[in-house]
Amino acid sequence: GESVGLHLPTLSVQEGDNSIINCAYSNSASDYFIWYKQESGKGPQFIIDIRSNMDKRQGQRVTVLLNKTVKHLSLQIAATQPGDSAVYFCAENSGGSNYKLTFGKGTLLTVNP
């Protein structure tokens, strides 16, 4: 079965609002997590990553939070813009040094002007 999943398949927000996309994972041994953004007709684009020894990591307008206790990962996008509209995937590395990513199905984020 799938070990990485998303709580909400779709999310619609107003431009300027903050967005939160959630992800659950089941493999407690996973040591590395990535968020990708995929726009229509394009390949997944790296957004931000986090190692399992961290709880939070910030990028430009994005923050990833990792809660290992409940095996939960979230992506926060500040001041969401129309260009943020895309499908967002989380992925976990459950293979350790063998590096094997397992992907979630994705959440479709729609930003309304």
Next chain:
Amino acid sequence: ETGVTQTPRHLVMGMTNKKSLKCEQHLGHNAMYWYKQSAKKPLELMFVYNFKEQTENNSVPSRFSPECPNSSHLFLHLHTLQPEDSALYLCASRTIAGRSTDTQYFGPGTRLTVL
């Protein structure tokens, strides 16, 4: 955009055709991957090549045949495909550096339609 290019971007083929997908990475990476992305399914890993050697075949049918002549190029040879093989095929690459935290970078994908 990410340093990983794929050709062709779109391909329509019949079930008796033979075609090849090409991937090239310009990032100096040493590991390359093929993924299949079908509608309403998570990304599925197909093959992994580390330093030109295949290290993983994720139970992929033999009608898909990968080839990695060097660390910068990856091919996926297709023959006698089925309509259910229609999908977006994505190539990715990364640097193996002894850590698990080197992310993969994806190409734009080849949209394959099997008639």
